[in-house]
C-alpha cells in the first residue's frame with residue numbers, strides 16, 4: 001500500500017513537471033524540492049544605471065521652510081500608525097548649526113472623512129548630525145524629523161490626514177491611507193511588497209514605479225535604502241572616487257542630503273502605504289566618535305517599543321494574520337545576547353491560531369549561492385537558524401545580494417519539508433549593479449578573506465555531506481537553491497488563507513501587468529506536518545529525488561517510525577531498515593524532526 005502511495009506521488013510529480021513546462025500552471029512548494037534553475041543576466045540590458053541627480057524634480061524640496069515634506073507611514077500596532085515627516089532646512093558644509101526641534105510642533109489631524117479631522121495627535125521631533133573631522137569632508141545636520149503615533153484606528157478603514165504645525169500655520173496637504181485588518185486567521189493584507197537594496201538610480205525608479213502599480217497595502221524594505229554612502233558626489237565635490245580624492249580620510253564620508261532626496265522620492269508611495277524598514281550595511285554610516293546608524297535610527301519610526309524591543313535594530317509587528325519579525329544583522333545576534341532573548345520571547349508569544357503566518361526578514365541572506373556575500377553571515381545562521389526553525393517560521397526574506405534567488409525549503413543546509421522558504425530580493429536597482437556571478441561558476445568561488453561581514457564574525461564552512469562534501473563551494477547550483485536570476489525587480493506576497501500564499505517576483509524588464517512574471521509559486525504551509533504540535537510526532541524528511549534514487553520510502557504514524565524500502569531484495573528486518581535510515585540521517589542527507 002505504501003508503495004502505491006509512492007507511485008501516486010511520483011505520477012503527480014511528473015504531471016506537475018509537465019504542467020510547469022507548458023507555462024500556465026503555478027507550482028506549489030508541496031511539489032518541491034525543485035530542480036535548481038539559473039537564469040543568467042540578459043546581456044541586452046545594462047547591468048546598472050546612473051544615480052538620479054540631486055536636482056531632479058522628484059528629489060528637490062518643494063515646500064517652503066517649515067511646511068512638512070518627506071511624509072512617511074509605518075505600522076505601529078494593528079490599531080495605530082506612525083506618521084513621520086521633516087520640516088526646516090538641512091545644512092551641509094562647514095559650521096553647520098543644528099536646528100531646534102522644539103521650534104516646530106508635531107501634529108497629525110485625521111479622520112474617516114476627507115476634510116473632517118475628528119482626531120488630533122501630537123508627537124516628538126528630533127534632529128541628527130553627521131560629522132567628520134577630516135579636512136575637506138562636509139558636516140551635515142538634518143531638518144527637524146517628526147514622529148507621531150496616531151491611534152484608535154479601525155481596521156480596513158480609510159483615514160484622511162494632515163500633518164505639521166497648525167500654529168505657524170504650516171500643515172501639509174491632505175493624505176490618505178487604509179488600515180490593515182486586525183490579526184486573525186482569515187484576514188490578510190491584500191498585497192505585501194518586498195524590496196531590498198533600492199538606492200536611487202533610474203533602475204530604482206523603475207522598481208518603485210512597477211511596485212506602485214502593483215498597489216501594495218504594505219511594503220517590507222529589507223535594508224540598504226539610499227546608498228547615500230556611495231553617492232557619486234561624495235565629498236561634496238563630485239568626486240567619482242572617494243578613496244582617490246581622500247586617501248587618508250579615516251572614515252568614508254556619506255552624502256546625507258541623499259537621504260532627504262530619497263525621502264522626497266519615496267513620499268508619493270509611502271505617505272499612503274506603510275513601509276517597514278530594517279537596517280542594512282549601507283545604513284552603518286560611521287561618523288565622529290564612533291557613532292553609527294544615525295540616519296536610520298533617527299529618520300524611521302518602527303514598532304520597537306510596541307513589540308518589546310528596546311532598539312530600532314530589531315522589532316516585530318502583525319499585518320493581519322501575518323506576524324512579521326525584522327531581525328538585525330548589524331547588532332549582536334548571538335544566542336547569549338539581547339536580540340536573541342527578545343526573539344525567543346517574541347516567537348513564544350505568537351499565537352498561530354491568530355497569526356498563522358510567521359515571516360522573518362533581515363538584510364543579509366543565510367542561504368545564497370551567488371559569489372557576492374557568499375556565506376558572509378554564516379555566524380548569524382549558526383546562532384539563530386535553529387530557533388526560527390523550531391518555531392516554524394514560514395518565509396525568510398533578505399536582500400544584500402543584488403539579484404533574485406528563491407530557495408527550496410531548507411534547514412541547516414539540508415533539504416527539509418518543514419524548513420522555511422528563503423527568498424533574496426536585493427534586486428532593487430542600486431548603483432552597485434546586478435550581481436551576476438555564482439559561487440559555483442568556474443573560478444568564481446570566493447577565496448578566504450572575501451565576504452567578510454561588516455558586523456560579527458566569520459564562520460565560513462565546508463559542507464559536511466552531499467555533492468559539495470568537504471568543499472566551500474559547489475560545482476553546480478546547490479540543491480537548496482531552487483531558482484536564481486540576475487535581474488532587478490521586486491516581490492509581491494499575497495496571503496490567500498492560513499495555508500496558501502502566492503509569491504510573485506516581478507522583473508523590471510517586464511512590462512507591468514504583462515502576463516509574465518520572473519518567478520511565481522504558491523508557498524504552502526503544512527501546519528499538521530510541521531508545527532510544533534501537541535502530540536508527539538516523529539517525521540523523516542528526505543530530498544525526494546534522493547529518496548527515489550535510493551528507493552527509500554518513509555512514512556510516519558504517531559509515535560512509531562516505520563521505514564520500508566521500495567525494492568527490498570535483502571528482505572531487511574525492521575531494525576536493519578531503521579538503522580539504514582539512521583545512517584542516512586547521520587550522513588546529513590535527510591532530517592529527523594521530533595516535536596512534542
Ligand SMILES: *[C@@H]1O[C@H](CO)[C@@H](O)[C@H](O)[C@H]1NC(C)=O
Pocket residue numbers: 044045046047048049202203434487488508509
Ligand atoms: C537599468 O536602467 C537602465 C536605464 O534605464 C537600463 O538601460 C538598464 O537595462 C537597466 N538595467 C536593468 C538590469 O534592469
Ligand SMILES: *[C@@H]1O[C@H](CO)[C@@H](O)[C@H](O)[C@H]1NC(C)=O
Pocket residue numbers: 057058059060061062264265
Ligand atoms: C515637486 O513638484 C513637482 C510639480 O508638481 C513634482 O513633479 C515633483 O514630483 C515634486 N517633488 C517633490 C519632491 O515633491
Ligand SMILES: *[C@@H]1O[C@H](CO)[C@@H](O)[C@H](O)[C@H]1NC(C)=O
Pocket residue numbers: 093094095096131132133136137138139288
Ligand atoms: C565638523 O564637525 C566636527 C565636530 O564638531 C568639527 O570638529 C569639524 O571641524 C567640522 N568640520 C567642518 C568642515 O566644519
Ligand SMILES: *[C@@H]1O[C@H](CO)[C@@H](O)[C@H](O)[C@H]1NC(C)=O
Pocket residue numbers: 095097
Ligand atoms: C558659525 O555659525 C554660527 C551660527 O550661524 C555663527 O554665529 C558663527 O559666527 C559661525 N562661525 C564661523 C567660524 O563661521
Ligand SMILES: *[C@@H]1O[C@H](CO)[C@@H](O)[C@H](O)[C@H]1NC(C)=O
Pocket residue numbers: 122123124147148149
Ligand atoms: C515623546 O517623548 C517623550 C519623552 O521623551 C516620551 O515620553 C513620549 O512617549 C514620546 N512620544 C511619542 C509619541 O513618541
Ligand SMILES: *[C@@H]1O[C@H](CO)[C@@H](O)[C@H](O)[C@H]1NC(C)=O
Pocket residue numbers: 331332333334337457
Ligand atoms: C558572539 O559570540 C562570538 C563567539 O562566542 C564572540 O566572538 C563575539 O564577540 C560575540 N559577539 C557579540 C556582539 O557579543
Ligand SMILES: *[C@@H]1O[C@H](CO)[C@@H](O)[C@H](O)[C@H]1NC(C)=O
Pocket residue numbers: 386412464588
Ligand atoms: C547542522 O549540520 C552540521 C553539519 O552536518 C551538524 O554538525 C550540526 O549539528 C547541525 N546542526 C543542527 C542544529 O542540527
Ligand SMILES: *[C@@H]1O[C@H](CO)[C@@H](O)[C@H](O)[C@H]1NC(C)=O
Pocket residue numbers: 461462470471472473
Ligand atoms: C575547505 O575546503 C577548502 C578546499 O575547498 C580547503 O582549502 C579549506 O582548508 C577547507 N576548510 C576547512 C575549514 O576545512
Ligand SMILES: *[C@@H]1O[C@H](CO)[C@@H](O)[C@H](O)[C@H]1NC(C)=O
Pocket residue numbers: 496497498499500
Ligand atoms: C487555501 O486556499 C487553497 C487554494 O485556494 C485551498 O486549496 C485550500 O483548501 C485553502 N485552505 C484553507 C485552510 O482554507
Ligand SMILES: [Fe+2]
Pocket residue numbers: 197224280281282363399400401
Ligand atoms: Fe547590503
